[in-house]
Each structure stands twice: as C-alpha cells, then as structure tokens.
Amino acid sequence: MLAASYTRTGLAAEVLSVAEMVAPVAAPGEVLVRVHASGINPADVKRRGGWRGMGMDHPLIIPHTDGAGEIVGVGSGVDRGRIGERVWMWNAQGGYGEAGRAFGTAAEFIAIASHQAVKLADSLSFADGANLGVPAMTAYRAVFADGPVTGQMIFVNGAAGAVGHFAVQMAVAGGARVIGTVSTVEAAVHVKEAGAFATIDRKTEDVSARILELTNGEGVDRVVEVDFGANLELDAAVLKRNGTVASYSSSSNPTPVLPYYAFAAKGANLRFIQGFLIPEDQRLAGERMIAELADAGRFKVAIGATFPLHDIAKAHERVERGGLGNVVVLIGGA
Known part of the structure; x- marks a missing residue:
C-alpha cells in the first residue's frame, strides 16, 4: 500500500x-x-x-x-x-x-x-x-458536556474554525442561540449560514461590549473557547453568573495566568475539553447527533x-x- x-x-x-x-x-x-x-x-x-x-x-x-x-x-x-x-x-x-x-x-x-x-x-x-473524529466530537463535548443547552445563549469564539463551525451547528440544533466571533466578511457569512444569530468581527469590534449589547447586558450561559490564554479577560467579562467556559485549546499561551477573582465573582465553571478523552456515553451521543443531523440535511x-x-x-x-x-x-x- x-x-x-x-x-x-x-x-x-x-x-x-x-x-x-x-x-x-x-x-x-x-x-x-x-x-x-x-x-x-x-x-x-x-x-x-x-x-x-x-x-x-x-x-x-x-x-x-x-x-x-x-x-x-x-x-x-x-x-x-x-x-x-x-x-x-x-x-x-x-x-x-x-x-x-x-x-x-x-x-x-x-x-x-x-x-x-x-x-x-x-x-x-x-x-x-x-x-468528524476530532473537530466534530470536540465540538459536541464543548457544547453538551454539562447537559442540554435548550434556551441558552452560547458564545463560540473562533466560530469559523473547524471545531467552532461544528459547535455553532450543534448548539443551534440543541435549542441554543449562538453568537460567534469571526475575522473576515467571508467567515461571517459562513458562520451565519451555520445558524448563528449574530457574528462579531474580532478585528474591528469591541467583542465584550457587543456581546453584552446583544444579550441586553446579561451575558452568555456558555463560552466555547478556541484560545483560553488569549481570551481570559473577555470570557470572564461576558459570562453570566454560574456560566461555563468550555475550552479546547490555548495554543497562543500554553501557560496562562488565571484572573481568579474575575471568574470567582461569577461563580464560573471552567471545563477543559480534550477531544481524545471523550467519555464513552458522550462519544456515542455525539455519534448519534452527527448521524441524525446529517440524515436530516442539517449538518454541513x-x-x-x-x-x-x-x-x-x-x-x-x-x-x-x-x-x-x-x-x-x-x-x-x-
């Protein structure tokens, strides 16, 4: 071969x-x-x-x-x-x-x-x-690791990326409303087509202010985070009380310094996602969701x-x- x-x-x-x-x-x-x-x-x-x-x-x-x-x-x-x-x-x-x-x-x-x-x-x-193996299953875990997301507001940072694009689709299918960051007009179209109700250009807009505006000052229930170390302050600022940050990477800063009280004041939950270590029940549920969405023509x-x-x-x-x-x-x- x-x-x-x-x-x-x-x-x-x-x-x-x-x-x-x-x-x-x-x-x-x-x-x-x-x-x-x-x-x-x-x-x-x-x-x-x-x-x-x-x-x-x-x-x-x-x-x-x-x-x-x-x-x-x-x-x-x-x-x-x-x-x-x-x-x-x-x-x-x-x-x-x-x-x-x-x-x-x-x-x-x-x-x-x-x-x-x-x-x-x-x-x-x-x-x-x-x-599907890494990006789609990582997205499933990042969105659903803590249960159903029906009615939640979810912020997907890096929504045009491989994991982010799947996370937008899955969160919307799960009944959430999604805000995603992008860096180009093309990416914004890509993310809106995936189901996000709003996109924010991270290069030209104040992401934190825009999220709070879109959520009437309430913030988001969950953050799906592509670069934990780079976005600690942002995530803490836009998170609701008792909200969750689910991060699957921190490539730009592998050893970030945590602003503890910024998160503690919100009662925040920090969850680190490892796509290679998804528990069996979640893996099987993710496989089912992918198949169901694909069969329904709702998975791109x-x-x-x-x-x-x-x-x-x-x-x-x-x-x-x-x-x-x-x-x-x-x-x-x-």
Whole structure:
C-alpha cells in the first residue's frame, strides 16, 4: 500500500514522505479499512512538527487521527456483515502524552478497533467523514458536556474554525442561540449560514461590549473557547453568573495566568475539553447527533482544501497557514 510517514519531527516538506509499505491485517476485534480520505487536524501538524518538545514515540509514524473509508476486512470477533460499510474513524493514533498507535489514516489501508470505525451517514462524503473524529466530537463535548443547552445563549469564539463551525451547528440544533466571533466578511457569512444569530468581527469590534449589547447586558450561559490564554479577560467579562467556559485549546499561551477573582465573582465553571478523552456515553451521543443531523440535511462539513496523498506536505503547510474550512488528503474515491 501507499502511505505517508515521517521518522523524525520537523518541517513538513523536510520530514514527510510517501512510499510503498506492507498493508496491515485486521487483528481480533479490528476492521480493515480502505482509506479514501484522511483529515488533518492541528494536533497532527503539531505532532509532526515537534510542538512543545513532542518527540517520536515510534521509529516511524503514519500521521493523522481522523479518516474515512470502506471496511474491506474484519478480524475475529467482528461481524462480517460490516464488510462494505462506509465508515468514519476517530482517534486512530491516540492522544497527547501517550505513545498511542504508530499508524494513522494517511495510508491506503488501516486496521483499527471496530468501535472506532463508525457508520458514515449516506448524505456525507468520505471527505466529510474525515473531519468528524476530532473537530466534530470536540465540538459536541464543548457544547453538551454539562447537559442540554435548550434556551441558552452560547458564545463560540473562533466560530469559523473547524471545531467552532461544528459547535455553532450543534448548539443551534440543541435549542441554543449562538453568537460567534469571526475575522473576515467571508467567515461571517459562513458562520451565519451555520445558524448563528449574530457574528462579531474580532478585528474591528469591541467583542465584550457587543456581546453584552446583544444579550441586553446579561451575558452568555456558555463560552466555547478556541484560545483560553488569549481570551481570559473577555470570557470572564461576558459570562453570566454560574456560566461555563468550555475550552479546547490555548495554543497562543500554553501557560496562562488565571484572573481568579474575575471568574470567582461569577461563580464560573471552567471545563477543559480534550477531544481524545471523550467519555464513552458522550462519544456515542455525539455519534448519534452527527448521524441524525446529517440524515436530516442539517449538518454541513466545510472543506477548505483537498490534496492528493503525494502532496501531504503541502496539505500540512495549508493547515499551518490557516484559512477557512477543513483540510483533507484524498486517497481515492472521496
């Protein structure tokens, strides 16, 4: 099979290569998936780049946690009726701080635990499915970790991003009203189409003042936060009493200093979201919601760019540059 890999961390163009490798075989409890699309998340790029001193947990790594394809074989203990099923995959490599698996989805085939290959809704393409594992499930956890959100006001910071875009859709589907920050006119249209009732340009507007204006001075019940360290003061200012900040990243400042009393005065709840560690009940609920929304035509995956496998380094560079929409490596049939 063809597979992309790296044997040391570093710049994408310097460490990523594509070559023939021996295809895996499904072990007991596993399925063998012919991969058609491999999604790239910021976490994949950070691992490959050695972010914050990340090293090589294996001599050779096939990157990417998320992907989608077709089951072409099963190991013992797995229903053979799954052969031919279109699936999306999650956590193919494991989370931060653990060695995890060496072989991710950037290959023509992957053997993975059966429960990590989830049936893909008929209305979603393989490219769509390659973006569900980390961004969509992280969004579900960020929105619903503390229960239903019916009638709540939710502020999604970074609403045009991969996680943010899904969070807007899920929160609206759950009965919440959503305010989202954006940085371009194009992003504002993107977020409004996802269901947000208001967008705020973080570059040209006073975000805190605008949120308080939109909520008649009451603030929001929940913040879905893309960059905790950069937005501590903002989140504390716009949060209602006993509100919750659910943050899934703090890339710009990994060691923020917490303004304790700004949050304590609100009785705030701080929740940190790790997309690789979603409890099983929430994971299954998230999988159901994705399927139900997709079947109802209410679930949109924003694909910003696609690349063939041999251009995987360019795909990683696109993620690093940023831009609207998810980045996908197409391996065939997507």
